Amino acid sequence: MFTGIIACTGQLSDRQPHGEDQTLTITAPDFDFSACNLGDSIAVNGVCLTAVALDTHTFSADVSVETLTHTTLGALALGDRVNLESALTLSTPLGGHLVSGHVDGVGELLSRKQDARSERLTFRAPDALSRYIAAKGSITIDGVSLTVNNVTEHTFSVNIVPHTLARTIIDDYQINTAVNLEVDLLARYIERLLQDKESTPTLSLERLRALGY
Structure with missing residues (x-):
């Protein structure tokens, strides 16, 4: 992790x-x-x-x-x-979010523009990943934990502060640069829990208690 x-x-x-x-x-x-x-x-x-x-x-x-x-x-x-x-250890400050290092797909940079002292970058995400990306949620781009600002059907944008530009390869990005994307772990697990409701017990407070939560 x-x-x-x-x-x-x-x-x-x-x-x-x-x-x-x-x-x-x-x-x-x-x-x-x-x-x-x-x-x-x-x-x-x-x-x-x-x-x-x-x-x-x-x-x-x-x-x-x-x-x-x-x-x-x-x-x-x-x-x-x-x-x-x-890799994360038990003594590592969790400054970003939990990242598995298992890439879900490859996105593409569509635009970048100045936004005060930051830069706003807009990416196209693969169709299969778009449903996992939410405004104010987390996403990992080339290993960098970022907060999603805006989402459309096939695109999302993030703001990159000067420190991140200086410490990562994001400042090297040009239009059409391909990037590794990993969506938030929670989004994938929630989807899995909600699948196949007929054969899977309903997720409820009683079910969670039975599972030890």
Whole structure:
């Protein structure tokens, strides 16, 4: 699990193919990977990856064809910047929201404009994800925890404050930039609870008490 609060940015320094899979190496001068262990989870642009090699300022991870196909990691070029976050621990302040690191889909930047000292960015979301995105709800864009401002049928907008622009790769975005999206965990679980009402007991106070809540 992650919080969506980016520790720093790094860059893709190597890509080694292994058939359809690949090993990606990330270099980050501001990230001390010596505090991590082999097998630890590190989020790269919001994608949870498992460290298979570590050095002081680099780490490598094996990336499956599934991840390369359904996230933006497969399109990264050598030297491209990425957002980095180490996994949440019980002592980590939850400054953002609970993020799984499992990308739900890829969105696209439609517009960006100045909004006082912030910037307002509008994205197109895949049709299958639009129903999970709500005004004032949370969304993760390339691993960054953000609050949704406005929602239409197929788009949503967020405001990016100067600190976030300076600490993440969002300032690199151009029109049509593809981004990894992860919707709020609660929205997905609520939908699942409401599915198949005939075969699933009705969610009620009595049902919650019976489940130990």
